[in-house]
Amino acid sequence: DQQVKQNSPSLSVQEGRISILNCDYTNSMFDYFLWYKKYPAEGPTFLISISSIKDKNEDGRFTVFLNKSAKHLSLHIVPSQPGDSAVYFCAATNSGTYKYIFGTGTRLKVLA
């Protein structure tokens, strides 16, 4: 049972445009969500997070939106840069537990 789903395995975006990466979850108990970025041959690095008490969190070019009723979150990158090309994982957890459930990742390619 895939509790966290990233249905788009890949995405290509022109440099300077907006990148939108999507993530859906099924477990209504999840209350904290994270995005990680992973370059080839490196471990995932934390990017941005959001608590379920918010619907938006912004950090520079990165904004995460949470729609609890739809059990959907998205990561917006504006403007996209070639250095943003990586695999992006969303993760979810219930803050009463320690388990983080990851999606399968979306490979973003930003074209110069």
Place this chain on the structure above:
Amino acid sequence: GAGVSQSPSNKVTEKGKDVELRCDPISGHTALYWYRQRLGQGLEFLIYFQGNSAPDKSGLPSDRFSAERTGESVSTLTIQRTQQEDSAVYLCASSSSPGITGNTIYFGEGSWLTVV
């Protein structure tokens, strides 16, 4: 150390041999996780350690897999009688406040295992 440190970074082993992968978490982090990523797949939870509590081994795929952690320091993941399907990158992560809202886990660079 400043970050999560894993060794070896790369390991090629023959089918049937045993391998040990090591993880040194961020100093002061009480929680330690092992994940696995096989080619083209997502991050798969393997095992979780928190302080002196019994580890959550629910993600270990078979009894060929085991892990140990001494106190709140280094952990070793052991794979016995390796199979080709064990080929993956094994990622270790640590965190300081598991179960607390806003807690973030931090990953090492991974140990890339190839079974030939």
